[in-house]
Amino acid sequence: MDKLQKGHSAVAEGSIFDAASRRGDKPEETLADADVVIMLDCSSSMSEGIAGGTETRYDEAKKAVADIQRAFPGRVVLVSFASHAQLELTGIPQSPNGSTNMREALEIAKQFDGLDTKFYLVSDGFPDSQGTVLELAKTFEDPINVIFIGDDYTMSGMEFLGKVADITGGTDEGQISPKMLGDTMKLLITGQ
Known part of the structure; x- marks a missing residue:
């Protein structure tokens, strides 16, 4: 596994590290048992506040991911990705x-492709390189489902995510409030 997260002492409940530790x-x-991959945008724009509150998109996304890992331990x-991406085994x-x-x-996510994996790409905006993202997305066997948690002024980012979903046969959940991310993803994972 390339780009494993190193040097962190905190471990989220239900994360790969946590589940492995509990199982010995x-x-x-x-x-090898995981069947869900969440690719989470952690770029600087995720630190912007959500309208009407002090929480940021990052704060809400971090809570949602923690909640999802607790609900589906070890799965x-x-x-996470910003200027660089990394596999976050600590969750x-x-x-x-x-x-x-x-x-x-x-x-990084590609190593889990072709295994009936549920992929979720969560972002608030546009990628650094649209063309190379779309070219790589075309190689995925499993669908990439997308969720946009940006503002109305970054709707071009939502349109781009829709292209990723279309290319891979995934679903485009459109724009949702970051506060609804956890509940939305749990419903998507369980198929309800």
């Missing part, structure tokens, strides 16, 4: 910073 397994063994692989996304390297997130 190695993280690699728990990864959820988190790939804790990197802090918001830098650009939107969506391609690198797809490269």
Whole structure:
């Protein structure tokens, strides 16, 4: 596994590290059972506040991912991306910073493709390189489902995510409030 997260002492309940520890397994063994991959945008724009409150999109997305991991222990692989992407076996996304390297997130997620994996790409905007993201997305066997948690002024980002879903046969959930991300994703994962 390339780009494993290193040097973090905090571990989210239900994350790959947590589930492996509880089972007495190695993280690699728990990864083999995972069937959900969340690619989470952690670019600097995710640190912007949500209208009408002090919470940021990142704060809400981090809560949602923690909630999802608790609900589906050992099943959820988190790939966070900003200027660089990384596999977050601790279940804790990197802090918001830098650009939107969506391609690198797809490269990491690709290792789980073809295994009937449920992919979810969550972002608030446009990637650094649209063309290379779309080219890589075309190679996925499993659909990539997309969720836009940006503002109305970044609707071009939502349109781009729709293209990723179309290319892979995934669903485009459109624009949702970051506060609804956890509930929305749990419904999508369970198929309800």
